[in-house]
């Protein structure tokens with residue numbers, strides 16, 4: 148782009164151009180420019196916006212990457228209530244719906260059939276074509292204002308395309324998490340020893356309520372739009388409005404179809420019963436809507452739902468089979484979880500032999516007994532689950548399931564921490580499956596990446612007593628390794644070389660490898676950024692830890708607890724002595740002075756001569772500390788332009804000193 152003289156003009160041009168490129172890329176899968184060119188444009192726009200924050204346009208593509216923190220979501224009223232749909236599982240009831248409709252409006256009725264997306268409903272408000280508000284459904288009358296989070300969703304246009312839209316309108320749709328993202332998210336949670344999310348819908352709804360919009364951006368949510376609302380609609384039918392909103396840049400699933408009779412509706416329903424599994428989002432049925440707005444009005448509403456629409460839901464795919472046993476698995480964190488062993492049964496195209504039971508409560512809730520005939524279902528969840536028991540088929544001699552009181556591996560008595568649904572084996576240091584899975588975690592690719600060592604060799608090393616913890620790995624000798632069964636000299640050397648190479652692993656991954664509960668790879672990265680070496684982490688207080696974005700009380704407590712254990716301290720010391728990296732490399736800036744030693748800073752707003760990141764680096768390089776929340780103990784709040792009023796208010800209330808950009812620069816000069 149030619150260097151425009153006027154920053155306002157350049158910002159406008161870049162905003163328009165990048166929005167157009169994004170639209171082509173996300174909606175039409177067309178790349179008009181190289182990634183490099185695109186990044187350059189985006190960087191230029193970011194730089195201009197940082198320099199002239201007042202010129203940033205509300206529909207700027209820089210908003211897509213998030214970064215806004217919302218502590219509490221405001222409540223907003225819906226201009227048009229967000230109703231629900233009446234449901235049916237039967238063809239008969241669907242035909243009755245059709246009869247009722249035709250009785251009121253006559254036989255010339257046209258329907259639109261759509262997929263019923265199983266995500267989270269969203270309302271999107273536009274003023275003069277600009278996206279101004281995103282809100283959840285809430286109770287239908289009022290929901291949460293989650294605008295900053297919605298801005299990160301690429302399927303939601305920040306500026307409507309074309310010109311023929313009304314001054315004020317609302318589009319509604321369903322936000323969803325693509326299946327692939329969901330699976331990755333759960334894999335990360337498993338690594339961090341966190342409870343898995345049950346299905347993509349729960350994951351979507353949790354994501355939309357995140358306080359940090361950059362987390363939302365990272366989840367790559369999608370949105371299918373399905374309805375349009377405005378006063379004095381320019382359209383006569385629902386199908387016309389679907390076509391129009393698609394033209395304006397909203398993503399409309401092309402699965403909808405106009406149907407002229409209930410027979411055609413049934414044909415659509417039957418056709419999509421199996422085809423729906425090819426879609427990127429879970430669906431659980433079909434929504435049938437009367438197409439004409441005039442007829443919709445004639446039909447009206449009940450208290451909860453429109454009389455002009457109905458949802459036909461597909462029965463969840465389930466099968467009946469026999470419960471043969473329960474296996475108890477001990478995980479890395481010591482959690483003991485039950486898994487149902489089933490008589491193999493075919494369900495939705497795959498043979499199912501195991502099903503999740505989640506926890507002990509679930510066994511009681513379902514009243515499960517060995518030998519029972521149980522129903523297994525596969526819904527949005529990846530792993531099938533037991534949903535009920537066929538009590539009529541319960542054998543007279545069926546036995547209740549007794550949850551073990553002791554660890555199935557090491558016989559230690561299980562404990563159940565208050566408020567937790569899982570039982571745990573507390574023998575963290577002596578329970579074989581716990582030790583082995585900790586070691587396995589330590590060597591995985593995302594952690595230390597000791598690719599020549601596999602779970603089988605680890606088990607051998609453990610059994611012969613050469614390795615009891617991660618530090619022992621680095622004391623292994625060639626002589627020890629070649630003693631193992633089926634271990635050649637070449638493999639032994641490869642293992643030693645691979646261990647040696649792992650010493651190059653960056654600090655954040657070493658931290659992740661330690662397997663501290665709730666410290667997954669993302670949290671480890673955050674910690675390594677903010678507390679650039681082991682000493683800083685070990686010395687951090689609860690307040691300092693929770694001041695870091697995304698580190699809550701649960702994670703902070705887990706870190707504090709970890710370092711209270713002398714065995715852990717010794718382990719970490721041994722790993723450090725072995726040469727592992729316990730210091731961030733790229734984030735640790737050169738030390739320039741100790742002028743800010745002992746002082747803590749919060750940075751807020753935007754600055755004229757430096758970016759926020761640069762300011763942060765400056766503080767650290769002069770010996771200061773950057774924290775993210777304001778407390779009484781805080782030394783200074785460095786205040787830039789456009790700083791949030793709530794921060795200012797809090798700082799004033801607590802008597803924290805404010806520093807302008809110039810004052811700060813004077814301090815370090």
Ligand code: IVH
Nearest residue numbers: 230231232261262263264268321373434453
């Ligand atoms: S129309 C009053 N169309 O289903 C009309 N809703 O039970 C309601 N949903 O909250 C909206 N796919 O979250 C409509 N194609 C679709 C839909 C759909 C999913 C959800 C929506 C709504 C719920 C109503």
